[in-house]
Amino acid sequence: MRMPPMGTDAISVMEDFRRYFGHTLGWDKFALSGYPVYSCLAHTLRDRLIERWRHTQRAYDEADGKQAYYLSLEFLMGRAMGNAMLNLDMQQETAEAMRGFGVRLEDVQEQESDAGLGNGGLGRLAACFLDSCATLQLPVTGYGLRYEYGMFRQRIEGGRQVEDPDHWLRNGNPWEVERPELAVRVKFGGRTEHYTGKSGRTHTRWVDSQDVMAVPYDMPIPGYRNGTVNTLRLWKSTATEEFNLEEFNAGSYTEAVAAKNAAEHITMVLYPNDASENGKELRLRQQYFLASASLQDVINRWVAKHGEDFSQFAAKNAFQLNDTHPTCAVACLMRLLLDDYHLEWDEAWHITQETMAYTNHTLLPEALEKWSVAMFGRLLPRLLEIIYEINARFLEQVSLRWPGDVERVRRMSIIEEGGQPQVRMAYLAVVASHSVNGVAALHSQLLQQYLFRDFYEMWPRKFNNKTNGVTPRRWLAWSNPELSALIDASIGEAWRTNLAELQNLRKFADDKAFRAQWRKIKQDNKQRLAAMVQRDCGVAFDPQAMFDVQVKRIHEYKRQLLNVLHVIHLYDRIKRGDTADWTPRCVLIGGKAAPGYDMAKRIIRLVNAVAEVINQDADTKGLLQLVFLPDYRVSAMEVICPAAELSEQISTAGKEASGTGNMKFMMNGALTIGTLDGANIEIREEAGEKNFFLFGLTADQVEATRGHYDPAAIMAADEDLRRVIGLLQSHHFNLFEPGLFDPIVQSLLNPHDPWLTLADFRAYVEAQNQVAAAYRDQENWTRMSIINTATSGKFSSDRTIMDYNREVWGLAAVKPHEE
Ligand SMILES: *Cc1c(COP(=O)(O)O)cnc(C)c1O
Numbered sequence: 001m002r003m004p005p006m007g008t009d010a011i012s013v014m015e016d017f018r019r020y021f022g023h024t025l026g027w028d029k030f031a032l033s034g035y036p037v038y039s040c041l042a043h044t045l046r047d048r049l050i051e052r053w054r055h056t057q058r059a060y061d062e063a064d065g066k067q068a069y070y071l072s073l074e075f076l077m078g079r080a081m082g083n084a085m086l087n088l089d090m091q092q093e094t095a096e097a098m099r100g101f102g103v104r105l106e107d108v109q110e111q112e113s114d115a116g117l118g119n120g121g122l123g124r125l126a127a128c129f130l131d132s133c134a135t136l137q138l139p140v141t142g143y144g145l146r147y148e149y150g151m152f153r154q155r156i157e158g159g160r161q162v163e164d165p166d167h168w169l170r171n172g173n174p175w176e177v178e179r180p181e182l183a184v185r186v187k188f189g190g191r192t193e194h195y196t197g198k199s200g201r202t203h204t205r206w207v208d209s210q211d212v213m214a215v216p217y218d219m220p221i222p223g224y225r226n227g228t229v230n231t232l233r234l235w236k237s238t239a240t241e242e243f244n245l246e247e248f249n250a251g252s253y254t255e256a257v258a259a260k261n262a263a264e265h266i267t268m269v270l271y272p273n274d275a276s277e278n279g280k281e282l283r284l285r286q287q288y289f290l291a292s293a294s295l296q297d298v299i300n301r302w303v304a305k306h307g308e309d310f311s312q313f314a315a316k317n318a319f320q321l322n323d324t325h326p327t328c329a330v331a332c333l334m335r336l337l338l339d340d341y342h343l344e345w346d347e348a349w350h351i352t353q354e355t356m357a358y359t360n361h362t363l364l365p366e367a368l369e370k371w372s373v374a375m376f377g378r379l380l381p382r383l384l385e386i387i388y389e390i391n392a393r394f395l396e397q398v399s400l401r402w403p404g405d406v407e408r409v410r411r412m413s414i415i416e417e418g419g420q421p422q423v424r425m426a427y428l429a430v431v432a433s434h435s436v437n438g439v440a441a442l443h444s445q446l447l448q449q450y451l452f453r454d455f456y457e458m459w460p461r462k463f464n465n466k467t468n469g470v471t472p473r474r475w476l477a478w479s480n481p482e483l484s485a486l487i488d489a490s491i492g493e494a495w496r497t498n499l500a501e502l503q504n505l506r507k508f509a510d511d512k513a514f515r516a517q518w519r520k521i522k523q524d525n526k527q528r529l530a531a532m533v534q535r536d537c538g539v540a541f542d543p544q545a546m547f548d549v550q551v552k553r554i555h556e557y558k559r560q561l562l563n564v565l566h567v568i569h570l571y572d573r574i575k576r577g578d579t580a581d582w583t584p585r586c587v588l589i590g591g592k593a594a595p596g597y598d599m600a601k602r603i604i605r606l607v608n609a610v611a612e613v614i615n616q617d618a619d620t621k622g623l624l625q626l627v628f629l630p631d632y633r634v635s636a637m638e639v640i641c642p643a644a645e646l647s648e649q650i651s652t653a654g655k656e657a658s659g660t661g662n663m664k665f666m667m668n669g670a671l672t673i674g675t676l677d678g679a680n681i682e683i684r685e686e687a688g689e690k691n692f693f694l695f696g697l698t699a700d701q702v703e704a705t706r707g708h709y710d711p712a713a714i715m716a717a718d719e720d721l722r723r724v725i726g727l728l729q730s731h732h733f734n735l736f737e738p739g740l741f742d743p744i745v746q747s748l749l750n751p752h753d754p755w756l757t758l759a760d761f762r763a764y765v766e767a768q769n770q771v772a773a774a775y776r777d778q779e780n781w782t783r784m785s786i787i788n789t790a791t792s793g794k795f796s797s798d799r800t801i802m803d804y805n806r807e808v809w810g811l812a813a814v815k816p817h818e819e
Helices: 010-024 034-063 081-088 091-100 105-109 121-135 241-249 253-265 281-306 328-340 345-355 373-379 381-401 406-412 425-432 441-451 453-458 472-478 481-491 499-510 512-537 560-576 598-616 634-640 661-667 680-687 699-705 711-716 719-729 742-749 758-776 778-790 797-809
Strands: 067-071 075-078 115-117 140-145 153-157 160-164 184-188 191-196 202-207 210-222 229-239 317-322 356-359 370-372 422-424 435-438 463-465 546-551 585-590 624-629 646-649 671-674
Touching: 010 034, 010 091, 034 081, 034 091, 034 105, 034 210, 034 229, 067 121, 067 281, 075 121, 075 229, 075 634, 081 091, 081 105, 081 210, 081 472, 091 105, 121 140, 121 210, 121 229, 121 317, 121 472, 121 797, 140 281, 160 598, 184 281, 191 381, 202 328, 202 381, 210 281, 229 253, 229 281, 281 328, 281 373, 317 328, 317 345, 317 797, 328 345, 328 356, 328 381, 328 425, 345 356, 345 381, 356 425, 370 373, 373 381, 373 422, 381 406, 381 425, 406 453, 422 425, 425 453, 435 441, 435 797, 441 453, 441 463, 441 680, 472 481, 472 634, 472 661, 481 499, 481 512, 499 512, 499 778, 499 797, 512 585, 512 624, 512 634, 512 778, 546 634, 546 758, 560 585, 560 598, 560 624, 560 719, 560 758, 585 634, 598 624, 598 742, 646 661, 661 671, 661 680, 661 778, 671 680, 671 758, 671 778, 711 719, 711 742, 711 758, 719 742, 719 758, 758 778
Parallel strands: 067 140, 067 317, 140 229, 317 356, 356 435, 435 463, 546 585, 546 646, 585 624, 646 671
Antiparallel strands: 075 115, 153 160, 184 210, 191 202, 210 229, 370 422
């Protein structure tokens, strides 16, 4: 079926929009505002994507080359409309078409809710990776879950976080296509039994299971102006037909409906914890559901095309596990090959190891996933058998390599023995994968040194580093159009797909007129953010002041507290009259706390309490402001990062695996104040030490401090710190709720504080003083800002994906067919 290509000009957009508005979706012209306009424009743009999608998928099919699958419980996509227009190069045309209807395109875009199917960095990384794969024309499909409720919406009430459900699908989602014909069945519970096959061999099957259907919903992932559209396939759980019917025949209609409900619960809600949800049965159900549905989908396509010959399967397929969350995939693949296609163990294991690769995202012990063997066996009996067999064969290898070293065997076992034995998912992922990577140079090194030390000794060549990146399309071209236009005019447009090109901006750092333009754009972006702060916080930020920003999930290791201590110190200086050579600051803190993480919620309460005192004190006028910006999310970051001047990356060294917020800020010309942690180290290497404000203990020093940390001695030696802690202890910020912040003060003064906040206080204040002094020389600050953008090329996710592809996946790029 041949169709003429759809027009991307304003007239074509107007025609299609009118058709959707009047006919397909049946609104009348009196409603030319709000959601209907958004919906019709989204459908109009989607049609242009679907056309390219078809061509891309056909080209992949015909090329019959290797494909990769990115398995992730989280995809923090944000909004799709702007991304579609940017990638289709239809921004001007679409704006013009909307003007033709008397509608402002910006207002239409505001109608879209973020697709918030992730918590933070890990989920956003998956989204940036999909963008880069499409732009590099690599045949990569994302597999995830279609949560009915994404990341909760955060409101602040009386200074406290309140969570509202994120029913993002309420009005429908024009960016997805349901594919009911591709639904697959996922087993839970039941038992296993052996039987003899036709050939006389013994096989295992999983019987008496309660099955759930997985229905795929596909979202188009456009590449940058290259005709490629890849796929993000999200699974929704629904009841099976006969499951209902059985109950219905037994006369229990209500039980049947209740069972349907239970099946649909699996993909009802995203777990809102940045670290893991250890031990929760529903969470394990989600993980297995994703793994099983995705593996079946890949295998079904394989069998349809190649029959039951799996000899080329490993050469043609690669699975990347985004943290341990989808690690059930390892056992799922083994089960399908063994039970459904009757491969021998060794052949199935070879295929599994050749195709699986694992990315670790954290060293924090509370985030390392373990599942009780009892629960695992009840829910997934066949998978547990396979994991035991994997472990037995693996431990045999260990004891052959280190004869008699029973302690090592105990340490490395995938099953942690004890009163309640546990499955260690990270070890399963390492054993079953041919590649294991960390997400920044320091993190990958620490993995080899600590968490996976034994495994590194056994298989040094499995371990590698892939420093994270972010997509320059969303995080520079789209979010910062003014700066992008200036960059285009100065060095051309090639940076959009080859970010190393930004190096050519370096020479403009010494161009006074260029610097003035650079500053003017930052100023405009600050105005835009100030308007958002006014709307959402009711505080009028002074756009002349330095914009000092820390936005990220609220977690003790990220040390929002250190930031607050510094702000209180500045306030204390103002009250003491110590304001000579002052640099005015607007400090913005934002981020969500996991609903069950009391300390994180209390930190939010503290930021709001300190903000209230500071902002209403006449003495701070023109010198210092503080806000907590509610509901930090992708679409908020698109306004925040172009406006930030100082990026706070102040985690305890060794705790932040990489960070990616740091990269978005750098690209947009913010200077970083940071510790030697995660990708900060590489950011500083690229920007040069003169263009980065470094402070604090190193990861080695943090480790060496354990057991010797003495916050009382630090207090005794630091008058400023004593005054800050004194203000907290005297309930200066909580006069009507005495005691509210006592747990915070206690944790800071605790010699067992793992985050060593007070240890870095003095160094942090000194570094902030250098920041303040540097900001007063606006010409030099602008120079440093330009150099930060110019040297951010390494932090494009295009570079990260090319690294994965060269060293792990080995895919060939495929250009879509033109019709
Ligand atoms: C980039 C991003 C993150 C990750 O930020 P970090 O500072 O690396 O923790 C989290 N949430 C959102 C919405 C983001 O855009």
